[in-house]
Amino acid sequence: MGHTFQMKRGFRLISISLKGFSQVMLMENAFSGGLILLGIFLYSPLLATMAFLSSMAGTLTGYYLGGDRAAVKSGLYGFNSLLSGMAVMLFLYVSWRWMVVPFVGCTAGLLMILFSKVFNKLHIPVLTIPFVLMTWIGLMLTYQIDGLHVNPSFVTASPTQWLIPYNGTPNFFVSLIKGVGEVFIIDSFWAGSLILLALFVAGWRYGVYAIAGAFISWLTAISLGVDVASLDLGLYNYNAVLTIIAVGLLFDERRNFPFVGILAAAMTVPVTAGMDHLINPFGLPALTSPFIISTWIFLIIRKFLPI
Amino acid sequence: MGHTFQMKRGFRLISISLKGFSQVMLMENAFSGGLILLGIFLYSPLLATMAFLSSMAGTLTGYYLGGDRAAVKSGLYGFNSLLSGMAVMLFLYVSWRWMVVPFVGCTAGLLMILFSKVFNKLHIPVLTIPFVLMTWIGLMLTYQIDGLHVNPSFVTASPTQWLIPYNGTPNFFVSLIKGVGEVFIIDSFWAGSLILLALFVAGWRYGVYAIAGAFISWLTAISLGVDVASLDLGLYNYNAVLTIIAVGLLFDERRNFPFVGILAAAMTVPVTAGMDHLINPFGLPALTSPFIISTWIFLIIRKFLPI
Amino acid sequence: MGHTFQMKRGFRLISISLKGFSQVMLMENAFSGGLILLGIFLYSPLLATMAFLSSMAGTLTGYYLGGDRAAVKSGLYGFNSLLSGMAVMLFLYVSWRWMVVPFVGCTAGLLMILFSKVFNKLHIPVLTIPFVLMTWIGLMLTYQIDGLHVNPSFVTASPTQWLIPYNGTPNFFVSLIKGVGEVFIIDSFWAGSLILLALFVAGWRYGVYAIAGAFISWLTAISLGVDVASLDLGLYNYNAVLTIIAVGLLFDERRNFPFVGILAAAMTVPVTAGMDHLINPFGLPALTSPFIISTWIFLIIRKFLPI
Structure with missing residues (x-):
């Protein structure tokens, strides 16, 4: 029974993490999220895997560090995390960049908790602010620091x-x-x-x-x-x-x-x-x-x- | 009688559009506005004409799209429009720039309506914010876009x-x-x-x-x-x-x-x-x-x- | 007796100006401030002297232009002044820069009064905002203006x-x-x-x-x-x-x-x-x-x- 319960929780985590992908487009739909994930997978299986893990990391951070429960369930703690994780994979040019992704996913989830509390009082949606801020600061760090390099093909989308x-x-x-x-x-x-x-x-x-x-x-x-x-x-x-x-x-x-x-x-x-x-x-x-x-x-x- | 009424309205529109020129200097005086317009006319008749049309466009926008009536009458929906229209004539270096002026005049009037509602609640005057923002965004657009060019003599005032x-x-x-x-x-x-x-x-x-x-x-x-x-x-x-x-x-x-x-x-x-x-x-x-x-x-x- | 009173006031001013040095580190302790001043003196006697005078200028400005009394006593009108005065001595490369210091010290004190009134209502501390803003604006002025030059060795800390x-x-x-x-x-x-x-x-x-x-x-x-x-x-x-x-x-x-x-x-x-x-x-x-x-x-x- 405990096993079934564990599996149920696992399925729910997967479902919410998929919802995170749909939340990027401001929707709440696990099946839509799955289609988006499939699209990313066809582009790059590694990128899709890391994006999914990052969405999970953000969701778990939201769940365990006091994020709003309804927001956690609707995937709102996943979408900034998965975007930030994808940015790391696409922009950072070091072999161990995949190791940074879970950390970035959790940080984006944490920022989502903090920003939500402030912005909700002002009745303004947080949108993709955590993703944009983290990616900008990350890029600036990468430019400033010797050991990090920006992906040279990053310019294609620039x-x-x-x-x-x-x-x-x-x-x-x-x-x-x-x-x-x-x-x-x-x-x-x-x-x-x-x-x-x-x-x-x-x-x-x-x-x-x-x-x-x-x-x-x-x-x-x-x-x-x-x-x-x-x-x-x-x-x-x-x-x-x-x-x-x-x-x-x-x-x-x-x-x-x-x-x-x-x-x-x-x-x-x-x-x-x-x-x-x-x-x-x-x-x-x-x-x-x-x-x-x-x-x-x-x-x-x-x-x-x-x- | 309808004709007289039409003429009265026409005169009033001209008077308010002239007040717009005085509002640039934070005054409300149609005669002062006329003197300023004359000064611009002596510098460039075309520039003065477009400035006056832009002031009219802004005033009409303010009148028909729900601007504050007292503010419309005092020329407050004209001054950002005429400045923005003049900026287009002075900075944009394409032959059809005069066609942009009425559009810019209306947009400045619209921004004036929107900004007034927000700023009035904060008890801060809007000043020339619509003109400055529009001109900056316009210049940045011009730099980014192939088909537009900045007036090379623009540097004289730079x-x-x-x-x-x-x-x-x-x-x-x-x-x-x-x-x-x-x-x-x-x-x-x-x-x-x-x-x-x-x-x-x-x-x-x-x-x-x-x-x-x-x-x-x-x-x-x-x-x-x-x-x-x-x-x-x-x-x-x-x-x-x-x-x-x-x-x-x-x-x-x-x-x-x-x-x-x-x-x-x-x-x-x-x-x-x-x-x-x-x-x-x-x-x-x-x-x-x-x-x-x-x-x-x-x-x-x-x-x-x-x- | 008037003399004693004068001396007492003089000592108090010195004590408060020293507290200003400790306030840079968010403390209120005249003795700590004295130790910091000694450290600066060992680095450069002229710099320390000007810093101390600047702290006094800020404190007097706070006292006579309506700064909060408790804040004046705790040295809060000195720390931005002394930092700004030091920045002038370190960054500005003209022989008469020491003449600018008292003026800068007073201005920093004035900004502290103004910013405190605004920020206190928002329950946010002013911190070193007057120092940072004044130094940035001062440096930008220096770059723009022909007669002023930035210290070439300024890059050492850059x-x-x-x-x-x-x-x-x-x-x-x-x-x-x-x-x-x-x-x-x-x-x-x-x-x-x-x-x-x-x-x-x-x-x-x-x-x-x-x-x-x-x-x-x-x-x-x-x-x-x-x-x-x-x-x-x-x-x-x-x-x-x-x-x-x-x-x-x-x-x-x-x-x-x-x-x-x-x-x-x-x-x-x-x-x-x-x-x-x-x-x-x-x-x-x-x-x-x-x-x-x-x-x-x-x-x-x-x-x-x-x-």
């Missing part, structure tokens, strides 16, 4: 290459799929497709909103005249996808036509350009910081404005 | 040229006139003179305070040992002029001798140097950000200090 | 030299002593030793906590793989020493085992690396900003967390 002279025809479909994958910092067609499928599995609204967000940011970026290469990499899309879901769906209790969400999605494009301009000289990528900034701005405005 | 070896005798009169013009980002003797006249027209205090603020910052800058060329361009003055009016006149209900305003005006000089040092590497000008920072600091301090 | 290839054996003892001295921006064995003695004089807890903080940051820095030269200079230690005293001792009314203080001390190492990465390109040293950031983060967290 907007320092935005101005590559490439003059093809922009392809919205490629841009959408790649953009959805860039939420998980990877550039993969299969991962993107499975993440998109996961969105529809969790609810048709998630899928439709994600496509709408990607399309709006794509149009905004084209009308501003960006180059096609970065458009096709989805670098202008992933923040808009997250932002339209956050502003238009998750934090909007009325579920009207997401006018404010569309505005917020369009705003991510200049905010992304601005963030890149400010932090690229320091060797830092924007990550999901434009999503955080745009979502916070619109949530704060909506608090004061009775729209 | 403090990246502060250290030009120029050893003349500093001339306060030139510095004062040019400095008043720099509030509107232009380097023109006639514009500066007419703006100064506009200040006296709105009230002798405005004129005297502006001259006092320019003189204090001029003395501070000289005693710190800056070069004469930038002094004569008025680059150390324009923030002090705005700050002494804001701190010493507008937000001081008692109208004593403006001791705090003088301190605030002197403080703009090191704050300007600091801002330039921090943001020039990113290709951004300080604009009126030293005015915003100095005014906010002193307003916050005065809230807590019973002077 | 982390721009962190990556010097030096492969000795890290020596905790050297690192501890140097690190304690770096709180006062100087690299001196005798000063460090006397400051450490001053800590034990004020209370065994201060001394033990300082050593513990230095050891934790030393271990953290080594395990992250920093080079030995900067470790031995104590550049990774001084913020940890201050932080563990602030978080674990001063603002902890219960005096348990300082678990949170140890976490905060360890956190200063990545925060120091991050700050250096962000501000060194601007020619600015981190100073005690990592101490301020780490202490504020943990104090804010502890407000929301019932540990």
Whole structure:
């Protein structure tokens, strides 16, 4: 009986850790999480394994160090951990980087506990702040410290290459799929497709909103005249996808036509350009910081404005 | 009769749009606004026209999208719009930049509505925050995006040229006139003179305070040992002029001798140097950000200090 | 009798100015302050004299311009002044820099009055914010202005030299002593030793906590793989020493085992690396900003967390 109980707990931990993957897209659905994990696995089995372990580490940290129980169950202590673990695997260029992942997963879980207590009082969601802060500080440490090195291929997803002279025809479909994958910092067609499928599995609204967000940011970026290469990499899309879901769906209790969400999605494009301009000289990528900034701005405005 | 009504409304819109020009100097006076517009017109008729249209766009946005009625009437939805429109005309180097101006004017009006709701609850004035933020984000977008270019002559008003070896005798009169013009980002003797006249027209205090603020910052800058060329361009003055009016006149209900305003005006000089040092590497000008920072600091301090 | 009264006041002023030196280490003890002053005197008599005068200037400013009486008596209006005065003597490279010191001392005292009023309402300690802000703005002014020059030997204490290839054996003892001295921006064995003695004089807890903080940051820095030269200079230690005293001792009314203080001390190492990465390109040293950031983060967290 104790054995059955143990197995039950094990299954529950796995289920919650999978939910963590769906929480990155602001959903709570273990099956969607599994589809996303499968997408990452097709890109790199090692990366997927470490991401899953990191999600577990964050969940256990949340559970045992006093995180909110309902939040633990919904996978909220996993998503920053798995993103941070993936960042370590992708950006850090030392052979023992996998050893850092569990530690990073726990720290992200701990930060999630601390930040939740502070932000909840202010009625502002934490979003991916622990992931972004930890990855930035980690990259800065790596630059400062002799023994650590940044992955040289890290530049592939970096907007320092935005101005590559490439003059093809922009392809919205490629841009959408790649953009959805860039939420998980990877550039993969299969991962993107499975993440998109996961969105529809969790609810048709998630899928439709994600496509709408990607399309709006794509149009905004084209009308501003960006180059096609970065458009096709989805670098202008992933923040808009997250932002339209956050502003238009998750934090909007009325579920009207997401006018404010569309505005917020369009705003991510200049905010992304601005963030890149400010932090690229320091060797830092924007990550999901434009999503955080745009979502916070619109949530704060909506608090004061009775729209 | 409907026709007369239409004409009345038209005149009122023109009058409010002119007030917008006076609101840049924190005054509410349509005639002063007209003098300032004339000064800009003598510098560049096209620039003046676009500035006026931008002021109208901002005013209409404020009126139709739910801005505060009293604020609309006093021209408060025009001043950030006209400054932003002028920044587009001066900094953006594409032939169709005039087409961007109405859009920018409306956006500045919209931001004014949103920021007013948030800032009013905190009892802090919005000042030129929409103009500064929009111009910075616009410049960063322009740097990042292939199809846009920054006006090469934009550097004339940029403090990246502060250290030009120029050893003349500093001339306060030139510095004062040019400095008043720099509030509107232009380097023109006639514009500066007419703006100064506009200040006296709105009230002798405005004129005297502006001259006092320019003189204090001029003395501070000289005693710190800056070069004469930038002094004569008025680059150390324009923030002090705005700050002494804001701190010493507008937000001081008692109208004593403006001791705090003088301190605030002197403080703009090191704050300007600091801002330039921090943001020039990113290709951004300080604009009126030293005015915003100095005014906010002193307003916050005065809230807590019973002077 | 009036003479005796005058002498009494003189002695009190000296005693309070000495307390200012102990307040840098978050203590209130005139004798400890005297030991620290002696340490600085052994490093440079002129520097010590100017530091003492600056502490007096700040104290008098606090007294006559309406600072809190209890705070004045405990030396709280001296410590930012003396640090700022020392920064002027160490960083500014003009012969008349000693003339700037009294002015800087008074300004730091004035900022302390203003910041205290604001921060006390928020229940957050001001710490060394006036010193850090004034020194940064002063350095930026110096870079911008023709007539001023930064001390070329200023780089000795700068982390721009962190990556010097030096492969000795890290020596905790050297690192501890140097690190304690770096709180006062100087690299001196005798000063460090006397400051450490001053800590034990004020209370065994201060001394033990300082050593513990230095050891934790030393271990953290080594395990992250920093080079030995900067470790031995104590550049990774001084913020940890201050932080563990602030978080674990001063603002902890219960005096348990300082678990949170140890976490905060360890956190200063990545925060120091991050700050250096962000501000060194601007020619600015981190100073005690990592101490301020780490202490504020943990104090804010502890407000929301019932540990």
